[in-house]
Amino acid sequence: MLAGQALAFLGLTWGTFQSLAIPRITECGLSCSQGFACRSHRNRNIFNSFCRPRPVSMSRSVLEALTSSTAMQCVPSDGCAMLLRVRASITLHERLRGLEACAMSLDTQETQCQSVWVARASHRQQGGQQLQVHFGCFAVSVAQHLYVTLRTIPHFCGVQLDQRHLVEDCGEEDVGRSVPDCLAGKLSYWVDRRRKAILVQVPRASGSPDYYLRLCLKRFTCEDAGAPVRVTANSVSQAVFLPYSQELPCLCLEGWSATPDAVRIQICPFENDTEALEVLWDTVYYHPESQTLSWEPACPVSGHVSLCWRPGPGAGCRKLQQSSQLVHRRVQYPLVDTQPQLCLKFSTSWGSWVRCPFEQRRFPTPPTSRCTCVTGGSHSSLPANAHSRPARSLQPQVTWQPPLLLPS
Numbered sequence: 001m002l003a004g005q006a007l008a009f010l011g012l013t014w015g016t017f018q019s020l021a022i023p024r025i026t027e028c029g030l031s032c033s034q035g036f037a038c039r040s041h042r043n044r045n046i047f048n049s050f051c052r053p054r055p056v057s058m059s060r061s062v063l064e065a066l067t068s069s070t071a072m073q074c075v076p077s078d079g080c081a082m083l084l085r086v087r088a089s090i091t092l093h094e095r096l097r098g099l100e101a102c103a104m105s106l107d108t109q110e111t112q113c114q115s116v117w118v119a120r121a122s123h124r125q126q127g128g129q130q131l132q133v134h135f136g137c138f139a140v141s142v143a144q145h146l147y148v149t150l151r152t153i154p155h156f157c158g159v160q161l162d163q164r165h166l167v168e169d170c171g172e173e174d175v176g177r178s179v180p181d182c183l184a185g186k187l188s189y190w191v192d193r194r195r196k197a198i199l200v201q202v203p204r205a206s207g208s209p210d211y212y213l214r215l216c217l218k219r220f221t222c223e224d225a226g227a228p229v230r231v232t233a234n235s236v237s238q239a240v241f242l243p244y245s246q247e248l249p250c251l252c253l254e255g256w257s258a259t260p261d262a263v264r265i266q267i268c269p270f271e272n273d274t275e276a277l278e279v280l281w282d283t284v285y286y287h288p289e290s291q292t293l294s295w296e297p298a299c300p301v302s303g304h305v306s307l308c309w310r311p312g313p314g315a316g317c318r319k320l321q322q323s324s325q326l327v328h329r330r331v332q333y334p335l336v337d338t339q340p341q342l343c344l345k346f347s348t349s350w351g352s353w354v355r356c357p358f359e360q361r362r363f364p365t366p367p368t369s370r371c372t373c374v375t376g377g378s379h380s381s382l383p384a385n386a387h388s389r390p391a392r393s394l395q396p397q398v399t400w401q402p403p404l405l406l407p408s
Helices: 002-020 120-125 173-178 180-184 274-280
Strands: 038-041 063-075 079-091 098-105 111-118 130-134 145-153 160-166 188-192 197-201 211-218 222-224 229-231 239-243 251-257 264-267 284-287 292-295 303-309 331-333 342-348 351-355 372-375 378-381 397-399
Touching: 063 145, 063 160, 063 173, 079 098, 079 145, 079 173, 173 180, 197 251, 211 239, 229 239
Parallel strands: none
Antiparallel strands: 038 111, 063 079, 079 130, 098 111, 098 145, 145 160, 188 197, 197 239, 211 222, 211 229, 211 251, 239 397, 251 264, 284 292, 292 331, 303 342, 342 351, 372 378
């Protein structure tokens, strides 16, 4: 008896697991309920964006249901493509000519629409009957946020259904092992500290699109820290050399497929690196003209900064009252006396650091820009020379070599 119950439970569990898997389809075209004549049109009718008054005889619930689901269409040599399936249920009305379904990306506002027209004989003779419509599939991307709408043709005011749909991401097991974008997102990299560069290798799946790589500084957004490099689809094994100027916790490697709405993979090699954290506290500068002590971190930092007094090397630094500031971006202390014992103390979730900028006779002053000068109220660029051009070593390079063997 117990064995039978166990088998029944396992069967139920396996059936539930299978029902949650993303279905794989070979074809995805328009279909309507039996007995109805429908035809499709993929270009959006711009005039259907404007609504007209709803007939008194038409109920607002003439659109009964809207459902969306994800499917995959797979080719053995090219992997699987993600598709969105849309189904609708409506009650026919003599003034209703058809339906329009649209899927808009919430990231790029790109919109795809499909129109389905019902033959005049159908909506005249079968008014009041229910019609089921399966639209053709929409091409979508991994982890894409979509806004799906269903309208009548013509579009009657107040008669619309909508819903949000989130396409499964690479964390879903079936998607992760079947979709080329997910396979390309598994980056292998190695940091070459001596050459100040990150070597990256992108595993290429057959039929996968081109791939972009770049270094960026992760602040509110990931800001460019170097020119992006395009890895072409016809390369079997390609290593990319991305140079950097400074190791920072927010310096990240970003990769994405050359397709619309592609998911961007970010890896920050120095995120928890002690040496990279030390660099953040070195940007303390003294401005002699205003007697201002300032600090602006190269990466976002959460914590407090305060002035403190350290009697001598190795001694504790006593915090000065009413000098504590929350770290947002730039911290300034005006009218500061250049005493060797005056220091800055940084307290963050990573720990505490103390910097004493006046211990040495040569005070740290902010770097001056050599790129642009102002003369007579107009901007003029200095002539380019060998010192102003970026060094060749700081330009991204693509090199052909066997797959990287990363240090274990």
